Amino acid sequence: MAGEILIKPDLQFVKRVIAAGGDTVKKCYQCDTCSVVCNLSPDEKPFPRKEMLQAQWGLKEVLSDPDIWLCHQCSDCTVYCPRGANPGEVLGVLRQMAIEKYATPPVLAKAVGDPKFLPLLIAFPMILLALAAKMFGYLGIPEGEIVYGKMFPTLLIDFIFTGAAAFAVAVLAKGALAFWQDINAPHPWRVKVEGNLAGNLIATLKDILFHNRFRLCETTYKRSTNHLFLVFGFIFLAMVTGLAFYHEWFDPHGQITKVYVTMKLLAIPGTAALLYGIWNLIKERQANAEKAGYGSYYDWFLIYVILVVGATGLLSWLFRLVGIGILAYPTYFLHLTAIFMLFFYAPYTKLAHIVYRTVAMLHARMSGRGF
Numbered sequence: 276m277a278g279e280i281l282i283k284p285d286l287q288f289v290k291r292v293i294a295a296g297g298d299t300v301k302k303c304y305q306c307d308t309c310s311v312v313c314n315l316s317p318d319e320k321p322f323p324r325k326e327m328l329q330a331q332w333g334l335k336e337v338l339s340d341p342d343i344w345l346c347h348q349c350s351d352c353t354v355y356c357p358r359g360a361n362p363g364e365v366l367g368v369l370r371q372m373a374i375e376k377y378a379t380p381p382v383l384a385k386a387v388g389d390p391k392f393l394p395l396l397i398a399f400p401m402i403l404l405a406l407a408a409k410m411f412g413y414l415g416i417p418e419g420e421i422v423y424g425k426m427f428p429t430l431l432i433d434f435i436f437t438g439a440a441a442f443a444v445a446v447l448a449k450g451a452l453a454f455w456q457d458i459n460a461p462h463p464w465r466v467k468v469e470g471n472l473a474g475n476l477i478a479t480l481k482d483i484l485f486h487n488r489f490r491l492c493e494t495t496y497k498r499s500t501n502h503l504f505l506v507f508g509f510i511f512l513a514m515v516t517g518l519a520f521y522h523e524w525f526d527p528h529g530q531i532t533k534v535y536v537t538m539k540l541l542a543i544p545g546t547a548a549l550l551y552g553i554w555n556l557i558k559e560r561q562a563n564a565e566k567a568g569y570g571s572y573y574d575w576f577l578i579y580v581i582l583v584v585g586a587t588g589l590l591s592w593l594f595r596l597v598g599i600g601i602l603a604y605p606t607y608f609l610h611l612t613a614i615f616m617l618f619f620y621a622p623y624t625k626l627a628h629i630v631y632r633t634v635a636m637l638h639a640r641m642s643g644r645g646f
C-alpha cells in the first residue's frame with residue numbers, strides 16, 4: 276500500500292542506548308516541551324522529541340537522522356523536561372552511536388567509548404613511538420643540549436603524524452560520504468536538498484567556525500565561548516605546524532624562514548587559547564552538572580586528551596627552556612603520545628562531530644530548514 280511505513284523495532288538497540296548513558300530515554304512521554312524550548316530546532320519537523328520517540332521504539336534509522344547533529348547539547352531541553360528524560364544527553368548518546376555506525380572499523384569507535392579499553396588505547400601509541408625512537412632516534416635521555424630531534428628525528432615525526440592524520444582523514448571522508456548518501460536516501464521524514472553545494476558549504480563552515488548556532492544556547496552559553504577559544508587555539512597551532520611542514524619539505528632555499536620564525540610565535544597564543552578553553556570547559560561542565568548533566572565517559576575522553584596535549588606541550592617547552600632534560604624528554608614523549616591519540620582516534624571521538632555536524636548542517640541549509 277502506498278505511503279505505508281514498516282516499523283522495525285530493535286530491542287538490542289534500545290538496550291545499547293540505555294547502556295551507553297541514555298538510561299532516561301524510557302521516561303519520555305512525548306509532551307514536546309523539549310522541541311519547543313530548543314532554540315536550535317527548526318519549526319518544520321523539530322527535534323529532539325521525534326528522536327526520543329525513535330530511540331524509545333528502537334528505530335535504528337535515528338542514527339542516520341541529520342537532526343541529531345543539529346543539536347549542540349546545550350541542555351536547555353534537559354532543564355525543562357518535566358520527566359527528567361534528559362533529551363540533550365540522549366541525543367549525545369545517539370551521536371556517539373552514529374559515529375560507531377559510520378566509522379571504519381566500528382570496533383575502534385566502541386573501544387573509544389568504553390573505559391576498559393583506555394589502557395590499550397594509550398599503550399598503542401606509546402609502544403609505537405618507543406619502537407620508532409629505538410630504531411630511528413634515541414630511546415632515553417640524550418646527553419648535552421636539549422634537542423627533541425635527538426629522540427625523534429624530524430623525518431620520523433613527519434612520517435608518523437602525517438600517517439596518523441591521513442588515516443583519520445580517510446576514515447572521516449568515508450564516513451561522511453556514507454552519511455551524506457544515507458540522509459539523501461528517500462525516507463518519509465526526510466527532505467531533498469537543493470541549491471549551490473559550494474556556496475552553502477562555505478556558509479555552513481562560517482556558521483560552525485564562529486559558533487553562530489551554538490551561541491543560541493542558553494543553559495550552557497559559556498560553553499560556546501570556551502569552545503571558540505579551543506577552536507581558535509587549534510587553528511593557530513595547525514597554522515604553525517603546516518608552515519613548519521612546508522618550510523621543511525618545500526622551501527629548500529629558506530625563502531620563508533623569516534615568515535616562519537615570526538609565525539612560530541603563534542604557537543604561544545594558540546597553546547594559551549587551547550588551555551584556557553579546555554580548562555573553562557571542564558569547569559563549566561562541573562558547575563552545570565546538576566542541571567545539564569555531567570557528561571559521559573565518551574565526552575570526557577576527548578576533553579582529557581586535549582588537556583594532556585596542551586599541558587605537556589607547554590611543559591615540554593618550559594623544561595627545555597630551563598634545561599631539565601630528565602623531565603623534558605619524558606614530557607615530550609607524553610606530548611607526542613597525546614597528539615597521536617588526538618589524530619589517530621579522531622574519527623571515533625567527539626572530534627568527528629566537526630565532520631558529521633558540517634554534513635548535517637549543510638543538508639539542513641540546502642533543504643530549507645531555517646538555516
Ligand code: SF4
Pocket residue numbers: 302303304305306307308309310323324327355356357358359360361362
Ligand atoms: S524528552 Fe521530556 S520534554 Fe521531550 S517530549 Fe519527552 S518528556 Fe517531553
Ligand code: SF4
Pocket residue numbers: 309312313314315316322323345346347348349350351352353362363364366492
Ligand atoms: S540539547 Fe540544546 S540543542 Fe540539543 S535538543 Fe536540547 S535544547 Fe536543542
